[in-house]
Structure formats: C-alpha cells, structure tokens
Amino acid sequence: MEACVTVRPIAVALLFAALTTRSTVTSAQQRPTTTLSRDEIAALAKLESAIARTRDSINILLSQARNKKDEQQRELRGKLQELVAQSIQKAGLSDADYRRRTYEISFDMAARLVYDSVLVTLTGAPLPSQAPVAAPAAALPAGAVGTHIGHVANAFADTPNRQGLLPTAIAEARIAAQHASLASRQPTNLDYMKTHAAHVIHALDPSIIATGPGQGYGVKKGAAAVAVHIELAATQPGASANVGLHAKHIATCARNTVVRADQIIALAQRIQAATTAADAAGLVSQMASLADQLINGADANGDARITPDAGEGGLATADEHLKLMLTMER
Structure with a gap:
C-alpha cells in the first residue's frame, strides 16, 4: 500500500512534466514565422x-x-x-x-x-526601441551646484540604470513618439490604435498604465524632476549667472514637456474610450503631432524659431541649454 501511495505522486509528476513539455513544444511549433523574403x-x-x-x-x-x-x-x-x-x-x-x-x-x-x-x-538614426549607448559623464561645477546639475545630466538614484533625469525623459519621450506614430499607421483599425495609445500612456506616466514598452519611469516624472533639480542648482550658493540663465531655459522647456505629456495622455485616454475608428483616427493624428513636440518643441508664435520660452521648447532645447551651461562653466 505504501508503495502505491509513493508511486502515484511520482507518476502524476511525470505525467505533468510530459504534458508541460508537449505543450511547450507545440507552442513553439505553432509560433508563426514570416514568409517574406x-x-x-x-x-x-x-x-x-x-x-x-x-x-x-x-x-x-x-x-x-x-x-x-x-x-x-x-x-x-x-x-x-x-x-x-x-x-x-x-x-x-x-x-x-x-x-x-x-x-x-x-x-x-x-x-x-x-x-x-x-x-x-x-x-540615419537608431530606433527608439534600441538601447542608447551611454554618453560620457559631463564635467560639472564644484559643490551643490554641480550635484544638482549632475542629477539632470549624468545620474539620479531612482532612474533606470541610474541615468541622468534629462536623458531618461528623452528616452521615454522617444518611445512615446514612436508609438504615437505607430498608432497613426492604421487609421481604420480601432483596436490597433487603442493598443498603441496605451503604450504612449505607459511611456508618459507608468502610474496610469503600469506595463508597456517604456522604461517604467515616464516622461512626466523625468521632466518634472529636471525642472526641480536644475532650479535647485541655480539657487545654491556660488551658482554663476550662466547657471541661473540656462537653468531658467531648461526648467521652462521641461515644464512645457509636462504640459504636453498631460495633453497627450488626455488624447490617448479619449482614443481608448472611442467606439469607432473614425473618431479615434482624428485623435491619433493630434496625439502624434503633440508627441513629436515632446522632444522637438513647437513654433508657437510662428516666428520660424523654437525658443526656450513657455509653449515652445521641448526636451531637445533643454538639452541644448544644458550643454551650453556646462560649456560656459569650464
């Protein structure tokens, strides 16, 4: 009797293993592959x-x-x-x-x-989904001024791979823009548009949608932290006029990005709630346009320039002014 009791669990385990193996093999065999040359x-x-x-x-x-x-x-x-x-x-x-x-x-x-x-x-550019090669750490001013600039440029404790806040926000913005563009490729496919709208939301604010193709930090959180830490750098004892000037420009561009992120999230949520592809397609077009502005900004006043002013500059302009700031501090 004991032998039977002992053998039965083993037999069950072997049967389960066999079924699991067959299921895995079958799944692998059924996985589709392309016929394209x-x-x-x-x-x-x-x-x-x-x-x-x-x-x-x-x-x-x-x-x-x-x-x-x-x-x-x-x-x-x-x-x-x-x-x-x-x-x-x-x-x-x-x-x-x-x-x-x-x-x-x-x-x-x-x-x-x-x-x-x-x-x-x-x-001529790497895809947003590819991991960027880490840039060399920027040389920083001494003391607390340099510490806060370093948080923006080089490294921060809670970012993915301890990247700087601005590189993190830019990486997430690229992912958001990529999926906003993907959403616009099939304007008659409602489910397809909704899927990519969700991916956009994840890259902008993973506290709303927790899973997706982003890094899990979010454009909003990264850009908001850029504004905070660059302004902290400018208010530290010993901060130069150069740091103060460019900090203002960087913070403005970062806050422009937060505003745009909120606008895009609102559009993406309306896409998710849409009941027809026609309704969603118009919103997707607006979402793609705004997502491009996360990095590139917009010429809000029509003067053929994108400046570090409210409603204009994006993360690329913030990055330009960060580099200018550090160059002038050498």
Whole structure:
C-alpha cells in the first residue's frame, strides 16, 4: 500500500512534466514565422520610411494654428490617407498586402532585425526601441551646484540604470513618439490604435498604465524632476549667472514637456474610450503631432524659431541649454 501511495505522486509528476513539455513544444511549433523574403522586408522598410515622412509633413500642418478648424483638420487627414494609399500602391502592394506584411514583421524577430537595419540606414538614426549607448559623464561645477546639475545630466538614484533625469525623459519621450506614430499607421483599425495609445500612456506616466514598452519611469516624472533639480542648482550658493540663465531655459522647456505629456495622455485616454475608428483616427493624428513636440518643441508664435520660452521648447532645447551651461562653466 505504501508503495502505491509513493508511486502515484511520482507518476502524476511525470505525467505533468510530459504534458508541460508537449505543450511547450507545440507552442513553439505553432509560433508563426514570416514568409517574406529579405528583399520584401527591405521594401517594406523603405515604404514605411516614405509613409513616415509624409505623415510628419501632414502633422506639421495639422499642428499649425491656421489649420485648427475642424474642416481643415478633416481635409488634411483625408489628404494624409490619400498620400499613404498612393505610396502603398506605388510600392506594388494592395492595402491588404501592406497590413499582412506589417503584421508579420511584428511577430518574427529575425525579420524585424532585417527591417530595423534597413530603417536605421534610411533614417540615419537608431530606433527608439534600441538601447542608447551611454554618453560620457559631463564635467560639472564644484559643490551643490554641480550635484544638482549632475542629477539632470549624468545620474539620479531612482532612474533606470541610474541615468541622468534629462536623458531618461528623452528616452521615454522617444518611445512615446514612436508609438504615437505607430498608432497613426492604421487609421481604420480601432483596436490597433487603442493598443498603441496605451503604450504612449505607459511611456508618459507608468502610474496610469503600469506595463508597456517604456522604461517604467515616464516622461512626466523625468521632466518634472529636471525642472526641480536644475532650479535647485541655480539657487545654491556660488551658482554663476550662466547657471541661473540656462537653468531658467531648461526648467521652462521641461515644464512645457509636462504640459504636453498631460495633453497627450488626455488624447490617448479619449482614443481608448472611442467606439469607432473614425473618431479615434482624428485623435491619433493630434496625439502624434503633440508627441513629436515632446522632444522637438513647437513654433508657437510662428516666428520660424523654437525658443526656450513657455509653449515652445521641448526636451531637445533643454538639452541644448544644458550643454551650453556646462560649456560656459569650464
């Protein structure tokens, strides 16, 4: 009797192991792979690059004050869909072919590596999803002034990999902008737009959506902390006039970014609540335009410049003024 009692758990365990192994093998066998050739993947990357350029051009027009009326927004969004359709047709694809190939690239990692390598060559910049190479630590002024500037530029205790607050905010902003752009690629697919809207929210504020492609810190938290610590640097004994001047510019750009992040989150939440693709598509277009401004800022007053003033400069302008500050402190 004891032997039976002893053998039964072993038999059950062996059976469970066998089932688990078979399930794992079956899952691996069923995992889809792309049927696209290397040339087809490269052609898709070139098409996506062309579509992205078109979208960027239209988004600039959509963000301009003279095009804010509903009729003008609809006309521009219609023009964008027309131009995207023309690009797809010029590439020799039907809309269904384009969607299928885009989907296949999303699940086949080997194909994705080929796609990414072509896209990097075309754009001349690393993809936002790639880990950036850490920049050398910036030389800092002495004392508490340098300590707080260092928090912004070089390292902070609670950031991913202990990066500086500004590099962290920029990395998260790139992820948010990437997924806002992805959301605009399928304006008739409501679930697709909602998925990427959630990813955007995660990159902006992971306290709202905890999981996603971001680093888990968030643009809002990073940018707000940039403003706090750069202003702390400027108020420390011994802070130079140079530090005070550029700290003001950096803090303004950081707070511009927090405002934009809040606006984007509101749009993304409206996308998630949308019941039709048509309703969501208009919001996605606005979200993509604003997400680009997280880093690049906006020419709010139409003077053909982006300055470190309220409503204009983004994180790129903050980074420029941080570098200027440190250069002048040498």
